Amino acid sequence: MAQSQVSSIDPPRYLTGDKTGLREFLDKFDVFLFDCDGKQVVFVTNNSTKSRADYCKKLEGLGIPSTVEEIFSSSYSSSIYISRILQLPENKRKVFVIGESGIEQELRSENVPFIGGTDPAYRRDITPEDYKLVAAGDESILDPEVGVVLVGLDFHINYLKQALAYHYIKRGAVFLATNIDSTLPNSGTLFPGAGSMSAALIMMLGKDPIALGKPSQAMMDAIEGKFQFDRSRACMVGDRVNTDIRFGLEGKLGGTLGVLTGVSSKEEFVSGGVRPHAYLDKLSDLLASDL
Template identity: 45%
Template sequence: MSSRLASPEDYSKLVNSFDTWLFDCDGVLWRGDHVIDGVVEVLEMLRRRNKKVIFVTNNATKSRKSYKTKFDQLGIEAHVDEIYGSAYAAAVYISSILQLPKHKKVYVVGQSGLEEELRDEGIQYLGGTDPADNTLEPFDLSTFTLDPDVAAVVCGLDTQINYTKLSKAFQYLIRNPGCHFIATNEDSTYPTSAGLLPGAGSISSPLRYSLGKSPVCTGKPASTMLDCVKAKVHFDPQRTIMVGDRLNTDILFGQNGGLTTLLVFTGITTEVEITGPEPSPIIPDFHTQGLGDFRIVERTP
């Protein structure tokens, strides 16, 4: 059962118990282009108390650098080395875990943020934002030639999704059974300030469906992202808390990594999903309305 934070002491106790704070972004810090109330003050309070602050996001449309720009625009303090995105995790997975030889390439179903992270890891890629693949013209399989160096297909959220990209990715995967199939994340929906849209998992789903095969996922709840964090930052899981708005990504990610978890209701999940008559099988350790609730700590002696 999840504990609802209520008294000033509840919040203070949590702040005192954890040295490292991992935050999901969409639905926790902001929603679309709007900062969630109180978030800036709470992050400042944690920094003043020398807490390590880390941002773990499944959004693979942005590189860490462009994420930093988003934090800046919204007036939230963040540093590139505090940001871990699923596009970065995919690039690290390809370069460090798969150790793809340098002459091999990746076919990208995704946007420029994913391309940027691949480039930064020295990975060659095709597809992605290439105008030739961003078209609604008919795809002619009979004139398509496979690049023999493509050894992986990586999918992220791609709002330029089309049949040419899907067909090329499908060819690489079906004709070469050794070709790796990677998804940055499997979020079903994508929150914007105007509401939900289909998420990254829905972009890889046509391939999953047509191939009858699941991708390796590098985003939450998979532990690949936490492996990336661990490789760069030292933290004690006993004194680390994961704050998120989604049960099946953020909270499960924290649980998979042996972290304490805190759910907020400023994003996807509603309170009834954990306290109602048919609660989710994934229950956080703690829950509160929003991150802004922690402002009470400042007002407490």
């Protein structure tokens, strides 16, 4: 995956405690992608294990009121891409899913047929019989209607699913990924992310998937299509330079704001290849009541 060299020209401005700087920054934007109050907010998440409805509940649990319409998840973005953008032949409309229920819910919401996913039939060891059936292209194991393989974060990834995904793609299915984050933050450290699910397939196939999450501009186009905002008046807020900040920079948004409560470090924000326009210790620094 070639990483284009994008960064805002100047080193990012450190805004924590800088009231004037903060006010100047806030005044530039009408829309915040992923957080803030009093302005239009769109929550943009690459976590495909949850549906938009799941995400609403999660935000509610965190004391952040939201509606399904304000949320853009990579599972939703992927479903939109499959149902509205991919031109699949009539008999190739089924999706083989590597992932959890969030993807399934969003595919259902777009009436996209799928197999795999959380189906217990795929949560098992590969058998000697499987090898033969796969090699023979037997329809009992390789559904001839599958025209897309969609790879998201799957906590039940296994050898059988990887083997089937590989064979579907070799037989012509489109190779999609909800997102390609290599890691997933949890409990203050990192665990395998959706990108590490695609990694085996990328190595086997020698090609990359079309990735629908941040920093893919397919996701930005979909968000803009839905919310009709002025990009120069929109700001992307996030903790990860290679997804969040890159997403905003490549999407030519008016601003990008890094927060230091997540994956990327201050060093990355200040001297990395992909730098935000400004950064804060934590998101709540943006919400100072006396601004």
